[in-house]
Amino acid sequence: MAVWGKQGLGWMVAGVVMTAASLWASDTPPAESERPPLKHVPSANCGACHQEIFLQWSNSMHAKSTALTDPIHGAVYRMEAGDPSEEGVTHKVTKSFPACLQCHAPIAARDKTTKLDAKPMYAEGVNCVACHTMTHFKGVQGEDGKPQLGASAYDYSKDSLQGPEGAFHGKQPIPAPGGGAEPKVNAFPHQARSALFKSSEICLGCHQTMVNPQKVAVCTIGDLLLGKEVKETKVKGKEVKETRDVVAPTCQSCHMPVLNGFASHEILGGHDPEKVRKSVALTLVAREDDGKIAAAITLKNTLLHTMPNSAPFRNMVLKVTALNDKGEVVWSNFKENPDKEDPQAFLILKLLNNEGQPVMPPQATKIGPDSRLKPGEKRVLNYSLPASGVKSVRAELFYNLITKPMMEKLGEQLPEELKKPALVGRADAVL
Ligand code: HEC
Ligand code: HEC
Ligand code: HEC
Ligand code: HEC
Ligand code: HEC
Known part of the structure; x- marks a missing residue:
């Protein structure tokens, strides 16, 4: 059995057994001086053994989170900071290292570089070692009161992999790639960090809040x-706010369900209409009375999130139409712009400038009205329309990754599928 020089501590703590296999395909691990630091191990190396998890992660937005790989983030990053393949880029307003990289390209941020094509693990975004070297969550506010977001919200291990249980937790070792007889065992020592990996803390450094240069928290996760x-x-006419701790489900309990015996790394969200579809239940009741149709549409948020959630430009639009017996639309709740024509049908958190005009997140100086569904909220929207010639009423709920003004500003840089509204709910009532 090959034993490497300095790994004793992590090894003893985790009780990991080493065999002769290494991350570098040869049976003799390279000398420590020749090994890249753990944070520079590309995910494909982990994928050699963890094939299924690697594939799940490769298809997730975590693997496409950088300005080189996510067209929406890329367009905004270029506008707010600069070219992701150049060194020395600074944020145009703060004139300092772009904070975006702390969350969207955490390994580059840890290396304080902005040239994301310099090493594969920079362009990999939120990759295996970005999470699996984390040892402790420090919180998103530093001791000086300044935000410490994303990568800077955590402490790290330089040389041992961190996981929920330490490597050996009674499961079969993963067979060697190519079906060789000798099972491969990870060459890095493992340490168990269940307090971090089994709690929401592993996500909150990047997902709890995001502040813009004006210090407006443009995105927050529900309390x-x-x-x-x-x-x-x-109390005696005065508003009193009381906060108490409750047992909340972890992010993983919904976002990393166990598939084939492993916590899934697909981690789906807004980019997956199937996932969004599960989050809101839509029902429609329509009644004719005295030449009018009364339609009541119920939207029930099944989540503990607001809906839509997180990134402030995410929005939902409820389209209500009345159809005649030929299936032609004879009435609709809006023609062009739901925000102006039927505000209750437009679910969004508005970000405003000092004049109270809606603006993009970077320019916001204050939080505006919030028409999103609250966690668990059941909301009924009522419509009254002329009954003549109407055979059926239809309600459709659409989810948009970005707003219309953003689309106009960035549209040319974005592929069509990211601009198309996703149909995430539909109900019909025949009269
Ligand atoms: C604290 C971590 C954090 C920081 C800092 C951060 N982001 Fe993000 N960003 C996120 C997360 C998390 C999401 C995903 C939110 C969601 O899916 O709703 C996201 C999503 C986005 C999106 C939407 C991407 C898509 O595919 O729809 C854009 C655009 C974006 N960020 C731009 C930026 C820019 C530009 C900066 C720097 C000025 C920045 N972000 C800084 C965490 C961060
Ligand atoms: C966003 C952070 C994050 C990223 C990126 C990530 N992981 Fe994980 N991983 C976790 C968390 C959290 C758990 C624990 C989940 C649980 O037990 O509920 C975990 C668990 C695991 C496990 C144990 C699975 C089990 O159920 O026994 C393995 C193996 C693993 N990850 C490998 C990888 C590999 C390989 C990659 C890259 C292809 C990767 N992870 C990327 C956060 C991450
Ligand atoms: C040579 C094969 C091999 C390579 C390469 C490899 N691993 Fe593993 N890994 C294993 C085996 C075997 C286990 C134990 C599996 C089990 O018990 O389920 C394991 C377990 C894990 C766990 C679970 C630990 C826990 O706490 O439950 C994580 C996390 C993990 N590996 C991450 C990684 C990451 C990240 C990389 C890349 C830096 C990597 N592994 C590379 C073979 C490998
Ligand atoms: C190092 C920072 C980081 C950590 C840690 C992290 N995320 Fe993310 N996450 C991001 C960024 C950045 C995005 C946005 C990617 C994009 O759209 O460009 C994102 C996107 C997402 C999305 C949206 C995916 C979609 O389809 O749009 C979900 C859901 C998510 N993360 C859940 C989690 C969960 C659950 C955890 C903890 C287990 C976690 N994240 C840990 C940075 C992080
Ligand atoms: C009760 C289940 C549940 C829990 C717990 C949960 N989520 Fe979600 N989350 C969902 C579902 C379903 C969606 C898809 C709907 C959507 O996109 O808003 C989602 C969406 C998201 C998105 C994408 C939002 C968007 O519109 O692009 C992010 C980011 C996210 N979750 C992060 C987290 C984080 C971080 C935690 C832990 C603090 C968490 N979630 C806890 C169920 C859950």
Whole structure:
């Protein structure tokens, strides 16, 4: 059995057994001086053994999170910072290292570089070692009160992989790639960090909040998900806000279900209409009365998130149409712009400038009205329309990754499929 020089500690702690296989395909691990640091191990190396997890991750937005690989983030990054293949790029407003990289390209941020094509693991975005070297969550606010977001919210191990249980937790070792008889065992020592990997803390460094240069928190995750319940009551006419800790499900419990015996790394969200479809239940009841149709549409948010969630430009639009017996549309709740024509049908968190105009997140100076569905909320939207010639009423719920103004500004740089509204709910009522 090959034993490497300095790995004793992590090894003893985790109780990992080493065999002669290494990350570098040969049976003799390279001398420590010749090994790249753990944070520079590309995900494909991990994928040699963890094939299924590697494939799941490769298809996830975590693997496509950089300005080189995500067209939407790429367009905004180029506008706010600069060319992701250049060194020395700074944020145009703060004039400092672009904070975006702390979350969208965490290994580049840890190396303080902005040239994302310089090494494969920079362009890999939120890759295996970005998460599996984390040892401790420090919180998203530094001791000086300044935000410490993404990669800077964690402490790291330089040389041992971190995971929920330490490597050996009673499962079969993964067979060697190519079906060789000798099972391969990871050459890096493992340490168990269940407190981090089994809690939401592993996600919150990047997902809890995002502040723009004006220090406006343009995206936040609901308090309930952080295990806090906020109760507002009135005591002697005064508003009192009470916060208490509650047992909340972890992010992993919904986003990393166990598939084929392993926690799935697909980690789906807004880019997957199937996932969004599961989040809102849509029902429609329509009644004719006295030459009018009364239609009641119920939207039930099944999540502990607001819906839509997270990135502030995500939005949902409810389209209500009345059809005649030929299936032609004879009435609709809006023609062009739901925000102007039927505001209740437009679900979004608005970000405003000082004049109260809706602006893109980087320019926002304050949070505006929030028409999103609250966690668990059941909302009924009522419509009244002329009954003449109407055979059926239809309600359709669409999800958009970005807003219309953003589309106009960045549209040319984006592929069509990211601009198309996704149909995530539909109900019909025949009269
Ligand atoms: C604290 C971590 C963090 C920082 C810092 C951050 N982001 Fe993000 N960003 C995220 C997360 C998490 C998402 C995914 C949110 C979602 O899916 O709703 C995201 C999503 C986005 C998206 C949408 C991408 C898509 O495919 O729809 C854009 C655009 C974006 N960020 C731009 C930026 C820019 C530009 C910066 C720097 C000025 C930045 N972000 C800084 C965490 C961060
Ligand atoms: C966004 C952070 C993140 C990234 C990126 C990530 N992981 Fe994980 N990984 C986790 C978390 C969290 C768990 C624990 C999940 C649980 O137990 O609920 C985990 C668990 C695992 C496990 C144990 C699975 C099990 O159920 O026994 C393996 C193996 C693993 N990851 C390998 C990888 C590999 C290989 C990659 C890259 C292809 C990768 N991870 C990328 C966060 C991440
Ligand atoms: C040579 C094969 C091999 C390579 C390469 C490899 N691993 Fe593993 N890994 C294993 C085996 C075997 C286990 C134990 C599996 C088990 O018990 O289920 C394991 C377990 C894990 C676990 C689970 C630990 C826990 O706490 O439960 C994580 C996380 C993990 N590996 C991450 C990685 C990452 C990240 C890389 C790339 C830097 C990597 N592995 C490269 C073979 C490998
Ligand atoms: C190092 C930062 C980082 C960590 C840690 C991290 N994420 Fe992310 N996550 C991101 C970024 C950046 C994006 C946005 C990618 C994009 O759209 O460009 C994202 C996107 C997502 C999405 C949206 C995917 C989609 O289809 O649009 C989900 C869901 C998600 N993350 C869940 C998680 C969960 C659950 C965890 C913890 C297990 C986690 N993330 C940990 C940075 C991170
Ligand atoms: C009760 C299940 C559940 C829990 C718990 C949960 N999520 Fe989600 N999450 C979902 C579903 C379903 C979606 C898809 C709907 C959507 O895109 O908003 C989603 C969407 C997302 C998105 C993408 C939002 C968008 O519109 O692009 C992000 C990012 C995300 N979750 C992060 C997290 C994080 C971080 C946690 C832990 C703090 C968490 N989630 C906890 C179910 C859950």
